[in-house]
Amino acid sequence: MSPLSSGLLGDLDPTSDRAVFRQIADQLREAIDRGRFREGEKLPSEAELVDHYGVSRMTVRNSFSILQGEGLVHAEHGKGVFVRPRPPVRRLASDRFARRHREQGKSAFIVEADAVGSHPKVDSLEVKEEKASQDISTRLGSVRRVLARRRRYLLDGRPVEFATSYLPLDIARGTQIAEPNPGPGGIYARLEELGHRLDHFEEEIRARMPSPAEVKTLHLAAGVPVIHLIRTAFDTEGRAVEVCDTVMAADAYVLSYQLPAT
Incomplete structure (x- = not known):
């Protein structure tokens, strides 16, 4: 199920002065914080997010990089990006x-x-x-x-x-x-x-x-x-x-x- 059809993610604000990749990161972060994406769960793929937001793959990758830098997610080569477990x-x-x-x-x-x-x-x-x-x-x-x-x-x-x-x-x-x-x-x-x-x-x-x-x-x-x-x-x-x-x-x-x- 795509993030658009599932309703987990919203739309970008074209009037905002916040960069598009940061807006996407904000939405993903909020979804993680609210438990919409649980620990260990895979985030929507690059292709799904490109289709949902109408942006380039590089824009989506920059959004993922922000979340990785915050320690919220980790990438597994060939598998996708996953929510990191909370402190056990x-x-x-x-x-x-x-x-x-x-x-x-x-x-x-x-x-x-x-x-x-x-x-x-x-x-x-x-x-x-x-x-x-x-x-x-x-x-x-x-x-x-x-x-x-x-x-x-x-x-x-x-x-x-x-x-x-x-x-x-x-x-x-x-x-x-x-x-x-x-x-x-x-x-x-x-x-x-x-x-x-x-x-x-x-x-x-x-x-x-x-x-x-x-x-x-x-x-x-x-x-x-x-x-x-x-x-x-x-x-x-x-x-x-x-x-x-x-x-x-x-x-x-x-x-x-x-x-x-x-």
Whole structure:
């Protein structure tokens, strides 16, 4: 069924000073936002839109490019343009590092995957001692060398996150934290077993476009930004015991926070 006969799309406004390809993108975006085109659903083809609007194929392609740049759609060669899935994971900042999860032997990522019924996996793991960058050194209280743990997280086979944890060597060296598998509950459970009972976390978050390496690592589609999060964990003595530098595919997450009003 064509977009004209289905009534999903309207007509162009010849009196508007907005470029035709932007008007088409506006109509498609509104149809997506209203659920007229659902997640994973194919948009009308170039030929259908050319026939409906009476424009050139290049005009339609420019409209698709806008939507791809916004991360709303993705193109599959030889198949068409499809609505991108909405973020499947909701990160509850007030709950994801709750002690009860560690006591149950679950890391934060596993908790979030369980909540959406997805299969979690960790790959591309690297654990090594290295010189701390100036920023990491400052965050950890002027340490010179750290244990770095790099890993990529996947949900149902899709890469969604890449993270590096930096820990002071006087805490992590020679412990299970330095092993590829730190055991049930992850490194936070091991830190508490070592006497560093966690007190609070501080997070800095910003959105940006990905680097070429991040596009490759996370298999990002064109136009999809990343969420860059840096978290510092503090023990009850006020010492920074870990810095976690995380890059997330922005189309895979919703960041949810509960903030006190007093």
